[in-house]
Amino acid sequence: MSKTAIIIGGGIGGLFTGAILSRCGIRSVVLEKNAIIGGGLQCFRRKNRIFETGMHVMGGFEDGGTLRRICKWLGILDSLNIHHIDGDCMDEIRYHRSGETFRIPSGREAFVERISEYFPDEAHGIKEYVDELYRLTEEVPLFYLREQPAGITMHSEKFTWAADRLIAYYVSDPRLRELLAWLNPLYGGVEGHTPAYIHALINVLYINGASRFIDGSQQLADALRRVIEEGGGGVLAGQEVTHIDVADRVAKGVVTATGQRFEGDWYISSVHPLEMLRMVPQGTFLKGFVRRLNEIPDSYSAFSLFISLKPDRLPYIDHTCYYMEDFGEMWTQDRFDPADWPKGFMYMTPPDARQGEYATRLLVHCIMSYDEVKRWETTRVGRRGEDYEVWKQDCVDRIVAKLGNIFPEFSDMIEDIYAASPLTIRDYYNTRNGAIFGYRKDCENLIFSQLPVYTKVGNLLLTGQNINLHGICGVPLTAVNTAEAILGINTIVNQINNAQDS
Numbered sequence: 001m002s003k004t005a006i007i008i009g010g011g012i013g014g015l016f017t018g019a020i021l022s023r024c025g026i027r028s029v030v031l032e033k034n035a036i037i038g039g040g041l042q043c044f045r046r047k048n049r050i051f052e053t054g055m056h057v058m059g060g061f062e063d064g065g066t067l068r069r070i071c072k073w074l075g076i077l078d079s080l081n082i083h084h085i086d087g088d089c090m091d092e093i094r095y096h097r098s099g100e101t102f103r104i105p106s107g108r109e110a111f112v113e114r115i116s117e118y119f120p121d122e123a124h125g126i127k128e129y130v131d132e133l134y135r136l137t138e139e140v141p142l143f144y145l146r147e148q149p150a151g152i153t154m155h156s157e158k159f160t161w162a163a164d165r166l167i168a169y170y171v172s173d174p175r176l177r178e179l180l181a182w183l184n185p186l187y188g189g190v191e192g193h194t195p196a197y198i199h200a201l202i203n204v205l206y207i208n209g210a211s212r213f214i215d216g217s218q219q220l221a222d223a224l225r226r227v228i229e230e231g232g233g234g235v236l237a238g239q240e241v242t243h244i245d246v247a248d249r250v251a252k253g254v255v256t257a258t259g260q261r262f263e264g265d266w267y268i269s270s271v272h273p274l275e276m277l278r279m280v281p282q283g284t285f286l287k288g289f290v291r292r293l294n295e296i297p298d299s300y301s302a303f304s305l306f307i308s309l310k311p312d313r314l315p316y317i318d319h320t321c322y323y324m325e326d327f328g329e330m331w332t333q334d335r336f337d338p339a340d341w342p343k344g345f346m347y348m349t350p351p352d353a354r355q356g357e358y359a360t361r362l363l364v365h366c367i368m369s370y371d372e373v374k375r376w377e378t379t380r381v382g383r384r385g386e387d388y389e390v391w392k393q394d395c396v397d398r399i400v401a402k403l404g405n406i407f408p409e410f411s412d413m414i415e416d417i418y419a420a421s422p423l424t425i426r427d428y429y430n431t432r433n434g435a436i437f438g439y440r441k442d443c444e445n446l447i448f449s450q451l452p453v454y455t456k457v458g459n460l461l462l463t464g465q466n467i468n469l470h471g472i473c474g475v476p477l478t479a480v481n482t483a484e485a486i487l488g489i490n491t492i493v494n495q496i497n498n499a500q501d502s
């Protein structure tokens with residue numbers, strides 16, 4: 001216990017990095033600005049109902065799955081209450097205008113078989129496409145918790161293609177091309193820009209099996225906090241870091257808004273890199289790096305509904321649902337047109353501990369461009385003004401009307417509705433433009449949006465969704481990367497693998 005890491009940001013990245021380091025004997029102190037820890041894992045409670053904010057569907061928890069193995073090694077797996085979604089239909093995509101519904105199963109073979117039943121003329125291309133997805137993931141050893149090879153990693157040409165180009169290479173029916181991009185909202189897919197490898201990682205992650213937390217994702221944040229505390233450290237809520245003290249390219253301490261100073265051997269920023277830039281003295285980083293951090297484009301934002309349902313009205317649905325108004329709009333959902341927003345959305349019923357036949361809550365996420373709320377961007381939570389409240393109510397009404405296309409008399413099923421806009425996301429996570437997945441990865445300039453965990457300040461490292469990949473798989477894997485930057489390459493991966501073997 002001779003070394004200490006100070007971690008800025010108590011979201012998924014900060015907590016996983018802190019827990020991994022704690023498990024390896026490095027005391028970790030995590031500083032979180034919000035009153036409740038967890039970032040994307042945080043849940044809020046209204047009238048005794050729990051709502052998840054940024055973690056609804058997860059991959060990697062099936063037998064042998066990456067997340068399962070990491071959590072097992074951390075000693076928290078048994079404390080997590082996880083429900084594996086119905087394998088015969090993990091996702092359902094409904095096209096309103098044509099009246100068609102596609103039910104996607106989990107499992108590689110089942111997936112190929114079912115999609116081929118829907119599009120028999122494309123069966124050969126579908127099989128080749130899925131083989132290619134799995135092959136592309138083999139180019140990312142960390143995805144399977146394999147050792148990182150020494151030296152420069154070479155990638156195949158298709159790895160850096162645009163995701164839509166990869167799909168179009170294997171199948172020709174425009175409806176199928178679009179259907180195969182149904183997970184776009186889970187990685188912020190943008191036509192011509194989102195790299196094929198990200199599409200492959202997310203698709204394979206979910207095709208291998210999807211899960212949900214029973215009674216909310218806060219339990220994972222709390223379990224990680226316990227690991228950090230057992231290692232002699234702590235997770236402190238209500239501690240917004242305002243300054244990182246840097247001299248001669250060495251971080252010396254951090255100061256929080258409460259005036260407290262924390263010192264350690266290592267400093268890890270698990271907040272948006274632009275937020276980190278605000279904390280360091282001017283001149284800490286080269287101008288080119290600062291410009292780059294400012295110029296990397298953002299992923300899109302979202303408008304969310306958290307609906308509390310009246311008892312015994314809406315049956316519980318054991319899969320994630322995607323509603324699309326029509327074909328041809330899967331890649332253009334972020335282009336906001338007030339006349340026909342929303343073009344589509346994702347919705348789901350989270351499970352309770354004693355889940356019966358009926359759901360108690362419904363969550364809805366609609367992709368939305370930050371431009372739509374720009375006119376209120378100088379306002380803060382609770383004080384955004386009457387015109388904002390009117391606009392927000394109009395958004396709620398539009399989504400509820402479309403839910404009425406799916407569930408007749410849906411309005412009558414509602415007990416309460418709470419809504420969050422891109423501004424809520426921006427202010428809650430401190431993420432520019434309310435970008436749900438942070439920086440956007442772009443196949444047109446991959447290196448530009450790919451940040452290393454190291455910085456020019458020797459003992460200041462980066463982690464979190466902006467560095468590699470977002471979400472329940474990407475962020476913990478980057479935490480492994482960041483911890484290995486301190487402990488040595490492949491040390492954590494080997495420990496995790498050895499623990500499974502023993």
Ligand SMILES: Cc1cc2nc3c(=O)[nH]c(=O)nc-3n(C[C@H](O)[C@H](O)[C@H](O)COP(=O)(O)OP(=O)(O)OC[C@H]3O[C@@H](n4cnc5c(N)ncnc54)[C@H](O)[C@@H]3O)c2cc1C
Nearest residue numbers: 009011012013033039040054056057241464465470471472
């Ligand atoms: C609406 C929505 C739905 C999502 N659904 C899913 C899903 O179903 N599955 C999935 O895998 N992913 C999902 N995601 C993505 C996932 O939530 C993120 O990828 C993940 O939370 C990113 O983790 P992180 O640690 O990088 O950032 P966060 O979890 O955002 O953590 C950053 C933390 O830093 C804190 N912070 C910021 N500034 C400071 C400061 N100055 N001092 C101290 N603390 C600070 C923030 O308060 C926050 O707690 C969703 C995201 C959103 C927004």
